[in-house]
Amino acid sequence: xxxxxxxxxxxxxxxxxxxxxxxxxxxxxxxxxxxxxxxxxxxxxxxxxxxxxxxxxxxxxxxxxxxxxxxxxxxxxxxxxxxxxxxxxxxxxxxxxxxxxxxxxxxxxxxxxxxxxxxxxxxxxxxxxxxxxxxxxxxxxxxxxxxxxxxxxxxxxxxxxxxxxxxxxxxxxxxxxxxxxxxxxxxxxxxxxxxxxxxxxxxxxxxxxxxxxxxxxxxxxxxxxxxxxxxxxxxxxxxxxxxxxxxxxxxxxxxxxxxxxxxxxxxxxxxxxxxxxxxxxxxxxxxxxxxxxxxxxxxxxxxxxxxxxxxxxxxxxxxxxxxxxx
Numbered sequence: 402x403x404x405x406x407x408x409x410x411x412x413x414x415x416x417x418x419x420x421x422x423x424x425x426x427x428x429x430x431x432x433x434x435x436x437x438x439x440x441x442x443x444x445x446x447x448x449x450x451x452x453x454x455x456x457x458x459x460x461x462x463x464x465x466x467x468x469x470x471x472x473x474x475x476x477x478x479x480x481x482x483x484x485x486x487x488x489x490x491x492x493x494x495x496x497x498x499x500x501x502x503x504x505x506x507x508x509x510x511x512x513x514x515x516x517x518x519x520x521x522x523x524x525x526x527x528x529x530x531x532x533x534x535x536x537x538x539x540x541x542x543x544x545x546x547x548x549x550x551x552x553x554x555x556x557x558x559x560x561x562x563x564x565x566x567x568x569x570x571x572x573x574x575x576x577x578x579x580x581x582x583x584x585x586x587x588x589x590x591x592x593x594x595x596x597x598x599x600x601x602x603x604x605x606x607x608x609x610x611x612x613x614x615x616x617x618x619x620x621x622x623x624x625x626x627x628x629x630x631x632x633x634x635x636x637x638x639x640x641x642x643x644x645x646x647x648x649x650x651x652x653x654x655x656x657x658x659x660x661x662x663x664x665x666x667x668x669x670x671x672x673x674x675x676x677x678x679x680x681x682x683x684x685x686x687x688x689x690x691x692x693x694x695x696x697x698x699x700x701x702x703x704x705x706x707x708x709x710x711x712x713x714x715x716x717x718x719x720x721x722x723x724x725x726x727x
Contacts, residue, residue: 403480406441407471409434410449414468418450418457470593476542476678483682493522494684498529499535500548502629508548508650509579510727512693520686530630531599545687548694560715561676562706564695565725568665570651572637572644579643580660587667594624594642596633634659649727655692672724679707697722 409423416423417531426590435455442448449464450457460468486494500509505527511523515666528538532549538591539547547559571590573579579589624642627633630650637644638658645668651661675694677683683703691698702718709715 402441402444403437404474406437407474409437410464411468411471411475413438413450413457414460414464418459420457430431435697453504453576468688471550472541477680480680480682481540483684486684491687492520494612494686495524495526496686496690497526497544498528498546498548499530499538499544501532501535501550502529502631503647505529505600506630507647507652508673512690516686516690516693519689523686529628542678544616545681546675546677548673551672551674557712558678559676560679560706561674562695562698562703563722563724564675564698565727566670567670568648568662568663568670568671569645569726570648571664572634572646572651572656572659572661573662574638574640574658577643577660579662582662584666585662585664589622590643590645590667591622592620595621595645596625596636596642597623597630597645598630599626670726673682683707697724710718 404482409427412423412427417425420434421431424434427434438449442450447463447466448461451459451461482722483494498509498581506628516523516651517525528535528544528546530538534556535547535549536559538544551561571579573583579585579593582589622642625633625636627636630646632686633644633646633655634650636642644659645664648661648663648665651659653661673699675691688703689701691703692700705718706715709718
């Protein structure tokens with residue numbers, strides 16, 4: 402069994418069983434990949450892929466289990482390479498981040514220039530997506546860090562650490578009748594179509610004073626949802642409805658056509674977390690990145706979170722820490 406063979410079956414499985422596309426991606430030949438997969442299957446005595454002639458049609462049940470283990474092995478290999486990189490050159494490498502549009506647009510610009518200045522040879526990669534996509538990317542090891550709200554509890558392989566608390570505001574055109582209001586009640590929002598974040602976010606939106614069993618989509622008329630805050634504000638300007646966005650995403654200098662009304666009395670505050678997979682080797686620039694994004698996350702606190710044996714123990718690490726608000 403060779404590491405190259407494991408890499409081949411992993412990549413084929415993640416290229417829709419297309420050996421030709423995998424070969425192109427890996428700069429090798431299709432027959433070479435097929436031969437190595439066959440040799441591995443012969444060594445193991447089982448089929449990892451089912452076939453119709455020469456074409457791969459599906460992953461076998463045994464193949465699914467093997468691929469789960471292969472994923473763990475390849476992530477460990479990547480971690481070993483990170484360790485080697487750290488000792489060979491502490492200031493060079495890559496930093497990949499998966500996050501929401503709001504974080505990418507309104508939170509990260511404050512810290513990434515400083516990180517870039519401190520580590521000019523570190524290449525930054527950013528992926529934007531829904532909270533579900535962010536969790537999948539980080540859990541599978543496709544990115545180093547996930548930055549997202551607290552709806553990441555479905556990914557037990559991730560160690561998530563609290564960064565700051567935030568709440569929402571309502572945005573309307575300056576000509577809107579609500580623009581003259583200093584505060585809003587829950588009934589006010591029920592009177593208008595709502596433009597807000599995507600359904601994955603919306604399903605978990607905590608509404609102050611409402612029953613936990615009553616879903617927000619049952620009490621609001623959602624005219625449009627999107628993952629991009631700037632898209633939401635665009636359609637609010639076009640008259641699609643009243644916008645509900647993160648308070649940090651309203652910029653009075655840029656959003657001159659809109660009025661923002663604080664909605665902290667209507668919605669429970671949320672917490673943004675940063676985290677990565679268990680076992681991740683934290684290079685110095687990664688530790689500095691976390692500290693820049695959330696200054697209370699010191700190297701000692703990060704280490705304690707990583708060695709905590711379970712989620713309850715990890716949560717206890719952060720007991721008593723007062724999170725900043727944005």
